[in-house]
Amino acid sequence: MIELIKVLIVDDITSTLDNLQKLLSFEPDIQVVGTAVNGKEGVEQAKKLAPDIVLMDVNMPIMDGIQATETLAQEVSSSPVIIMSVQGERDYLRRAMQSGAREFLIKPFSGDELIASIRRVYQLEQKKESFLAKTTSGAAPAAVVPAPDGEHGRRAEHGQVFFFYSGKGGVGKSLIAANLAVSMANETKGKVALVDLDLQFGDIGVLLNLDHSQGITDLIENIDHMDADFIREIMVDGPAGVKVLLTPISPELADLVTVDHVRRIFSELRKIFDYIIVDSSAHLGEINLEVLDHADKVVVVTSLSIPAIKNTKLALKIFDSLSISPDRVVLLLNKSDAHSEFNKESVEANLRFPIAGQIPNDPKLVINSINRGNPFVTTHPESEISQRIRELVGKLMPAPAAAPAPEAAEKKARKGLFARR
Numbered sequence: 573m574i575e576l577i578k579v580l581i582v583d584d585i586t587s588t589l590d591n592l593q594k595l596l597s598f599e600p601d602i603q604v605v606g607t608a609v610n611g612k613e614g615v616e617q618a619k620k621l622a623p624d625i626v627l628m629d630v631n632m633p634i635m636d637g638i639q640a641t642e643t644l645a646q647e648v649s650s651s652p653v654i655i656m657s658v659q660g661e662r663d664y665l666r667r668a669m670q671s672g673a674r675e676f677l678i679k680p681f682s683g684d685e686l687i688a689s690i691r692r693v694y695q696l697e698q699k700k701e702s703f704l705a706k707t708t709s710g711a712a713p714a715a716v717v718p719a720p721d722g723e724h725g726r727r728a729e730h731g732q733v734f735f736f737y738s739g740k741g742g743v744g745k746s747l748i749a750a751n752l753a754v755s756m757a758n759e760t761k762g763k764v765a766l767v768d769l770d771l772q773f774g775d776i777g778v779l780l781n782l783d784h785s786q787g788i789t790d791l792i793e794n795i796d797h798m799d800a801d802f803i804r805e806i807m808v809d810g811p812a813g814v815k816v817l818l819t820p821i822s823p824e825l826a827d828l829v830t831v832d833h834v835r836r837i838f839s840e841l842r843k844i845f846d847y848i849i850v851d852s853s854a855h856l857g858e859i860n861l862e863v864l865d866h867a868d869k870v871v872v873v874t875s876l877s878i879p880a881i882k883n884t885k886l887a888l889k890i891f892d893s894l895s896i897s898p899d900r901v902v903l904l905l906n907k908s909d910a911h912s913e914f915n916k917e918s919v920e921a922n923l924r925f926p927i928a929g930q931i932p933n934d935p936k937l938v939i940n941s942i943n944r945g946n947p948f949v950t951t952h953p954e955s956e957i958s959q960r961i962r963e964l965v966g967k968l969m970p971a972p973a974a975a976p977a978p979e980a981a982e983k984k985a986r987k988g989l990f991a992r993r
């Protein structure tokens with residue numbers, strides 16, 4: 573029996589609703605289970621019908637599609653949203669993706685595009701669910717791959733992966749990740765890679781004023797012939813010898829990057845570099861989950877605002893359910909001295925998680941640094957913000973222990989996907 577993909581359509585134009593319904597009725601594996609004419613009704617229907625996919629228009633009365641998507645992401649997270657928008661500008665799409673939408677379709681789109689998008693999002697959701705089921709079952713992970721011969725006790729030879737994440741966009745992940753990479757190269761003299769995994773709208777190229785003529789998609793085009801030389805060729809030279817793997821040169825190419833590509837790329841990067849700093853988007857899709865699960869440290873960036881704190885709380889909860897040990901999580905408070913009714917202590921109390929580092933608010937220096945594409949740790953190494961970044965470098969360095977760290981043992985029990993082959 574075919575498994576039906578249950579779809580809810582939300583659009584205030586009734587003729588659009590009718591057309592979409594008709595179009596989807598020809599697909600044997602898709603069933604439209606309901607319709608709604610504004611965001612509020614869409615949320616109510618989604619709660620009632622638990623659809624597999626919600627098709628969401630943007631401009632609607634009462635509650636718009638972005639707001640409805642944000643609500644659904646929080647309250648009905650098992651119903652992923654595909655946004656249908658007439659606006660194609662970067663900022664707009666960015667807002668749509670930040671609201672938690674899985675995909676967006678620019679109107680007018682073809683029936684084939686719509687159907688492919690529905691099936692893709694559905695399949696990804698299924699995979700994510702089985703991934704979550706595996707990692708939250710409490711039992712030992714089912715797919716434990718034994719460590720390759722000779723790997724035992726040689727973990728120090730592997731590059732360390734530091735994954736930057738925040739449940740909320742715009743809190744300063746990219747800025748801190750870029751400056752941290754440069755500072756790490758200066759302080760440790762190790763080989764440092766910076767990987768921009770905010771695949772659609774990554775900012776690392778702009779922040780470091782890099783020539784963005786190639787990126788990760790150039791690597792995956794030749795993934796079967798990928799070796800250290802090829803990787804170095806595709807990575808762009810950043811300040812202080814940092815090698816940067818940039819995003820695809822255009823956002824729509826981001827879809828070409830699969831979990832398997834990312835797994836293989838990281839496996840190689842670990843062999844070439846001592847430290848691999850990864851910037852990400854807030855979206856917890858398959859790729860982020862994969863890197864997150866295998867990172868040596870997850871640096872969670874938050875700030876003194878209710879949305880940032882709320883989303884950090886949610887992110888920490890998800891990490892917990894993914895069995896990510898709190899030892900691996902480094903919580904950073906950015907703009908820690910910004911004027912706010914909150915402070916470090918109240919954030920810690922609310923999150924029930926200790927803040928490991930604080931980065932001050934320095935709008936003048938930061939804006940200057942961004943506009944010129946020069947990291948502030950290079951131009952103003954003695955500023956307080958640069959000093960805090962240097963401290964962070966120290967905190968992320970693995971402890972020089974003779975015996976393998978407990979974390980290493982924990983990771984061995986995991987799938988070891990990034991391990992040396």
Ligand SMILES: Nc1ncnc2c1ncn2[C@@H]1O[C@H](COP(=O)(O)OP(=O)(O)OP(=O)(O)O)[C@@H](O)[C@H]1O
Pocket residue numbers: 738740741742743744745746747748770775852853854906907931932933934935936938939942957
């Ligand atoms: N410590 C700081 N002091 C002053 N301004 C800051 C600081 N950190 C971040 N900003 C400001 O916040 C903006 C957003 O930072 P950034 O792009 O690094 O966030 P992000 O978390 O990567 O966002 P996104 O999720 O959209 O990628 C920056 O452009 C900068 O203007």
Ligand SMILES: [Mg+2]
Pocket residue numbers: 745746747770774775851852
């Ligand atoms: Mg960013």
